[in-house]
Amino acid sequence: MxxxxxxxxxxxxxxxxxxxxxxxxxxxxxxxxxxxxxxxxxxxxxxxxxxxxxxxLAGKDAMENAQIDSIIDTYKDFLNDARPYLMIKTGHAKGNIDELKPKYDEACERWYTYLQKRLDKVGSGFIASKLSWGDFSLAEGIKTAQNFDDEIEKKYPKIIEYKKRVHSQPKIKEYVEKRTDSIL
Structure with missing residues (x-):
């Protein structure tokens, strides 16, 4: 990404x-x-x-900022776990994709479940009490993931709703519509 x-x-x-x-x-x-x-x-x-x-676009206090940072760092961990599969899937590396698929699926389940629990706990529709820079980062990651993983939308519909909520913000919507998609 x-x-x-x-x-x-x-x-x-x-x-x-x-x-x-x-x-x-x-x-x-x-x-x-x-x-x-x-x-x-x-x-x-x-x-x-x-x-x-x-x-x-930051948290309302130090704790909320720490939560945003924590979620983004956890997302980076997910990307590190998913990277070997994604590199092969997108043609950037060679290897046995069938061997890596279960590890990728595990990483997705762990990450998207964690993110959904956070969204449910906060209740604002975002990872903090209001829209934050972290939401931009995660929505971008989800959009990128959709470009090469057709199962995400079926398996994690609430996560897709979250991405749509972030991308429906007026200026973000305008930006996303004008830019080119990232593959990775």
């Missing part, structure tokens, strides 16, 4: 049109990064978190 999409969605939430100045060379040799007042913020999750706090 291209995590830059999450940061771009957060920016799009606040600005109808924005420009990102591309620097010729990153100080760390990696992308993405964000330059703010001669300071550089590296790594997609960190800059997305920064943008979320800057534009009112």
């Amino acid at each position: 291209k995590r830059k999409e999450t940061a771009l969605a957060v920016l799009y939430w606040f600005f109808s049109v924005f420009q990102i100045q591309l620097l010729l060379k990153s100080q760390t040799g990696k992308a993405p990064w964000l330059e703010v007042d001669d300071e550089h913020i590296y790594e997609s999750a960190t800059l997305t978190r920064y943008l979320g706090h800057t534009f009112g």
Whole structure:
């Protein structure tokens, strides 16, 4: 999944049109990064978190922010577990896909069950008391997963409803409709 999409969605939430100045060379040799007042913020999750706090898309307090961070870190763990299967499924690696499918299914069951329990517990329709940068990240991940896994919609309809709820937010809807889909 291209995590830059999450940061771009957060920016799009606040600005109808924005420009990102591309620097010729990153100080760390990696992308993405964000330059703010001669300071550089590296790594997609960190800059997305920064943008979320800057534009009112963070939790209401320290505990809610910790919960958002925890959910996103747990999502990253899921991606690490699912990556071997996904790389073969999308043609980015070679291997025995049938051997990896049960591990992938297990990882999906564990992750999507956890996410659904969190959504049920909070009751707002989002992972926190209101829409957050974490919701953007997860909705992007779910959308990407749907591009190569037809079973997700059947197995986890409430998760698909959650993604639709996030993507139906006016500016996010506009952004998602205009951009190209990520494969991974």
